[in-house]
Amino acid sequence: MHAYHRLLLLLTLVALVTTETHALTQVNSCRTLSTDGETYEITTDLSSPGTCLTLTANNIVLDLKGHTIRFGSGNAEDSYGVHNSGSNNIVRNGIIIQEGRPTTDNNGHKGIYWTSTTGTLENMDVRVYAHxxxxxxxxxxxxxxxxxxxxxxxxxxxxxxxxxxxxxxxxxxxxxxxxxxxxxxxxxxxxxxxxxxxxxxxxxxxxxxxxxxxxxxxxxxxxxxxxxxxxxxxxxxxxxxxxxxxxxxxxxxxxxxxxxxxxxxxxxxxxxxxxxxxxxxxxxxxxxxxxxxxxxxxxxxxxxxxxxxxxxxxxxxxxxxxxxxxxxxxxxxxxxxxxxxxxxxxxxxxxxxxxxxxxxxxxxxxxxxxxxxxxxxxxxxxxxxxxxxxxxxxxxxxxxxxxxxxxxxxxxxxxxxxxxxxxxxxxxxxxxxxxxxxxxxxxxxxxxxxxxxxxxxxxxxxxxxxxxxxxxxxNLGGQIYYTLTARVQNPQGQGQQGATVSAQDAYGASETCTTGTAGECTMILLDYERLRTGGAKNFPPYTITARHSDQELTQNTNLGEPTRLTFTLGSSVTPTCTDNTQNGDET
Known part of the structure; x- marks a missing residue:
């Protein structure tokens, strides 16, 4: 099911759970609707030189039943097809068209004017034309x-x-x-x-x-x-x-x-x-x-x-x-x-x-x-x-x-x-x-x-x-950086925590990081720079040196993209000799 339809289904279920039984009144002229909890059904197309329908009560259902309301033909200011000031009202299933075409400032025409921010407006076609x-x-x-x-x-x-x-x-x-x-x-x-x-x-x-x-x-x-x-x-x-x-x-x-x-x-x-x-x-x-x-x-x-x-x-x-x-x-x-x-x-x-x-x-x-x-x-x-x-x-x-x-x-x-x-x-x-x-x-x-x-x-x-x-x-310009990730491990491939990794650029500037529990650390290194007064500079090649337990290893990189380097430091582990002489064996 499309996400939008799931959302509408949820809203519909909530509405069904909370819907009350409403009395029914048929409406065939522009007027004020003022009875709490009433359902009003429009039985014919309606027209007014000013505002057509005004809702002043709460929990009203106004169903236009596919009919059309035309309003504002007299070009009066502040004319509305429907004006609702009640709470939790529902207006649905119809067409509202502004008839007048005033061109004066701030005439205030609105197809639907809702001065309560609760309720539902659904399945309406509303068209306005004025200034x-x-x-x-x-x-x-x-x-x-x-x-x-x-x-x-x-x-x-x-x-x-x-x-x-x-x-x-x-x-x-x-x-x-x-x-x-x-x-x-x-x-x-x-x-x-x-x-x-x-x-x-x-x-x-x-x-x-x-x-x-x-x-x-x-x-x-x-x-x-x-x-x-x-x-x-x-x-x-x-x-x-x-x-x-x-x-x-x-x-x-x-x-x-x-x-x-x-x-x-x-x-x-x-x-x-x-x-x-x-x-x-x-x-x-x-x-x-x-x-x-x-x-x-x-x-x-x-x-x-x-x-x-x-x-x-x-x-x-x-x-x-x-x-x-x-x-x-x-x-x-x-x-x-x-x-x-x-x-x-x-x-x-x-x-x-x-x-x-x-x-x-x-x-x-x-x-x-x-x-x-x-x-x-x-x-x-x-x-x-x-x-x-x-x-x-x-x-x-x-x-x-x-x-x-x-x-x-x-x-x-x-x-x-x-x-x-x-x-x-x-x-x-x-x-x-x-x-x-x-x-x-x-x-x-x-x-x-x-x-x-x-x-x-x-x-x-x-x-x-x-x-x-x-x-x-x-002095304007731009700088491009790339990430360097260094891993320091022992010959068995286990990460070495606490190793120091330094990166020195072509101009001698350097940065350092220290490996964590996984034996890795990351630096963001300057790769290219262009300044209005300083011109263009390429900072690679970088000399990358890893140090751990009095050992060090160096690699060079031209960077130019996110780069990952691995350094293997430390002695290989010597196999343990097990004494089994009591059984007549020696390993």
Whole structure:
């Protein structure tokens, strides 16, 4: 059974166990539904110049039975197809269409407006067309938040066909918006269509999270999973499939995101106080294209990002995602730069405890107008704010830049602070455009050097291919390291604990390690360096010397890849002679 269907079965079983017997009322006109525990069935299509149905009671079931609600034909502000303020209500099985097409700012139209963050919305088709509107908005507010109950949004088609909006920064137009929900929200198996700006937009406290401790943890454990999200013909730069401002510890997984000129998944200020519940982004498929300029487009230039993490991100795991981006140049002067994964730190706090593994990223440009296409981009205002960030076993591919680091601050951390290890860096086949395996740029006047450990270079990518781009007098560059594992054993193959292993490079610098109980120790050794002011250096050959019990043995290695050396030290064991003379035998 598919994982999504198992999840839906579990949710259905829980619903069956907790379902109460409801009285039945048939509805044939727009009205207020105000009886607790009632089941309301729509018997005909409904229409209203303003809001059609208002739910003010709790534990209601509203079943549209396949009928259509049309609302907002009078273009009045704050008109809704369904407005729900009750708890634990269910709305299902119908179509809601916005009739009016107002183009004034902040008209507040929503297909479904839910001001209680518990209940279920399922099997609905919701379509809106107006300026600054949302197909569905789930909004709730309390401080501290209740964090009880669950809102479930599943198996719906939510579409925003609006053509205008007032601000690219306010994110006023989306298919599904969640505004400060007080409880867990599960968004499962929906089809999301968004033209103007965002597919799913989750907003908690606007830029004030650290001063709102009562809101921390609200919605932890929520899921955005198995949805298909498409954005085409965006009207403003930097639209997003899923965007979350100061969101809780979400699990975003098994979604498919398609679109033009958009960010796939963006987390801003994903701040988790203790890390007990982590934010997970995994097993998503993201396919993006840059050629999205249209007559109604505004506020360019745009950027295309598969996954963007910025502004004090903490306690996040990102794994098993597949991202493909084509940074086509758009008509006119648009610069649709593309980035597979973009991590930013230092603008409002540290980036810490963030781990990327087993992601596959392929980013390409057509080369027109110097469009940027970087598979992995790591930057920040102050690199001292990066703590425990790792990239392991990922596959990064580009026809322009495979790896890029830099921006406003120095990249001076040791390799184990931002550990970029065992990743494949690949040069794309076919046409390339000003290709560089690595690039470092936009630095301040401080020394800034990136560090990579145990890279795997493929299809012409190379450790010596480091592009240094500077707009200041900084000494920029890159360093490539490889792991050396040394084993010291006796002639019987048993590991020798406490042996000392030293590694001396071609310039006389040395490092040492001491073997543990298995007779092994590991060093991460500098293999290649290129600096703006220091030029290029190869540090092999390394002379590796093992010492144990007044014995030593030396080997040389050119490194160039993770290397394992074995040293055998010690005397062979002499067979023991056993005296069996009492039996007339001697061995």
């Amino acid at each position: 600054d509107t949302h197909a569905v908005e789930i909004a709730g507010w309390s401080e501290p938040c209740s964090n009880t109950g669950t809102a479930t949004i599943r198996n719906n088609t939510l579409a925003n066909y609006g053509t205008t909006l007032s601000s690219r920064d306010a994110f006023t137009s989306s298919a599904l918006r969640l505004t400060r929900p007080n409880s867990k929200v599960n968004i499962l198996g929906n089809r999301i269509l968004a033209s103007p700006q965002t597919g799913i937009n989750w907003v908690d406290i606007d830029w004030d999270y650290l001063n709102r401790p009562g809101r921390r943890g609200c919605g932890d454990g929520s899921q955005i999973a198995y949805n298909t999200i498409t954005i085409n013909d965006a009207k403003y730069a930097n639209p997003a499939g899923i965007i979350c401002y100061q969101c809780p510890a979400l699990s975003i997984h098994h979604n498919t995101l398609n679109g033009q000129g958009m960010e796939g998944i963006q987390l801003d200020n994903a701040f988790n106080q203790n890390g007990e519940t982590r934010t997970l982004i995994h097993d998503n498929t993201i396919n993006l294209d840059g050629n999205y300029h249209s007559a109604g487009h505004s506020a360019g230039p745009g950027e295309i990002q598969g996954i963007r993490i910025r502004y004090r991100p903490e306690h996040i795991d990102i794994y098993n995602n597949n991202i493909t981006i084509n940074a086509d140049d758009a008509p006119g002067t648009e610069q649709n730069n593309a980035y597979g994964i973009w991590l930013t730190a230092g603008e409002s706090g540290p980036a810490k405890d963030i781990h990327f593994w087993n992601n596959r990223i392929n980013v390409a440009t057509d080369g027109v107008n110097n469009i940027v296409a970087e598979a992995i981009h790591i930057d920040g205002v102050d690199k001292s704010t990066i703590e425990d960030v790792t990239f392991k076993n990922n596959h990064f591919e580009s026809n322009h830049r495979t790896f890029a680091a830099g921006y406003n601050g120095p990249w001076t951390q040791p390799y184990d602070t931002v550990l970029f290890q065992n990743n494949t860096l690949k040069k794309s086949s076919g046409t390339t455009h000003d290709y560089a395996t690595h690039a470092i740029y936009y630095a301040s006047t401080a020394t800034s050097v990136f560090k990579i450990v145990d890279p795997i270079y493929d299809n012409g990518a190379s450790k010596t291919d480091i592009d240094i781009l500077s707009y200041s007098g900084a």
